[in-house]
Amino acid sequence: MKFKIKVLLIFFITVSYSYSQEGIPVYSDYLSDNYYLIHPSMAGAANCAKIRLTARKQWFGQEDAPSLQTLSFNGRIGERSGAGIILFNDKNGYHSQKGLKLTYAHHILFSRDEIDLNQLSFGISGGVMQNQLDETKFGPTLDPLISNSILNDHYFTMDVGASYNYLDFYAHATVQGLIQTRKDLYSDYENNNLRKFLFSAGYVFGKNGNWTWEPSILFQYFDQTKGKTLDLNMKAYRNMDFGSLWAALSYRRAFDGAQYISGNSVSTQKLQYFTPIVGVNFKNFMFAYTYSQVMGDVKFDTGGYHQITLGINLFCRKARYDCNCPAIN
DSSP: OHHHHHHHHHHHHTHHHHTTOOSSOOOSGGGTTOGGGTOGGGTTOSSSEEEEEEEEEESTTOTTOOEEEEEEEEEEETTTEEEEEEEEEEEETTEEEEEEEEEEEEEEEOOSSTTSOEEEEEEEEEEEEEEEEEGGGSOSOOOTTOOSSEEEEEEEEEEEEEEEEETTEEEEEEEEEEEEOOOSTTTTTSOSOOOEEEEEEEEOBOTTSSEEEEEEEEEEEETTTOOEEEEEEEEEEEEOSSEEEEEEEEEEEEEEEEEEEETTEEEEEEEEEEEEEEEEEETTEEEEEEEEEEOSSOOSOSOOEEEEEEEEEESOOSSOOSSOOTTTO
């Protein structure tokens, strides 16, 4: 029970980020060559089909600590279309979510030839989500609202987005939760407006050397709470004979904070954390390790969040685009 009280405290301190975290939470795993996970318009945008498997664990050693697993596949269909599928399982204490998303994307090519990247993409995802609340673990209680059973409900969600990839530059815009069906499980406690707006952009430098550098940003806006977060990212690649070695550093900061009592005064804390990532691309295989460390005076413990990403590229075209565009080539 003490663990649950601490989790609730952390929830309220980071409310600008954790509210409306229905569906797949947006962490920093998109930097592990996984932009399709948050932008449906990236389905089939690359010159290879991609399989990505992620596993995330928070607060090792703590019972019922949050964990997330995702499995995604996306690839090209013909010359102008792409498709993808995402499966995920997100568990936090007594609450869990499972879901499936199917994606269709259309790609408009403005290229002069097959190796010149100039592509505008549109994507739409439809998904079925399941919420589950396991009240059997609550223990004996006389509360009439506690059924001591496993409660489930399902709902439908839709995401839409657009991407533009031009040589070494890219930009993405996505609306998650554009359409939601009503969720009965928590309908008495939360608003059903879970709409979230995402915008990301980046540029890759260093075409003529062994090192390339990729600064990027990700901005999130939560419609219901008006909360905003910003990711500032820097990624570096070292080209090798077998592929590439790379590392990234991401800093996330919320624009809004929550108040808490510190001694005899009231303080405000905003969500902020650093995320270093290391990875290797070996031929058509990819491996990445991600670690996130939350900053601030109020947090659950000193342990961070760990994540591993495994990937494989399939059915690659022989002609690669003539650009520094790791998410496409």
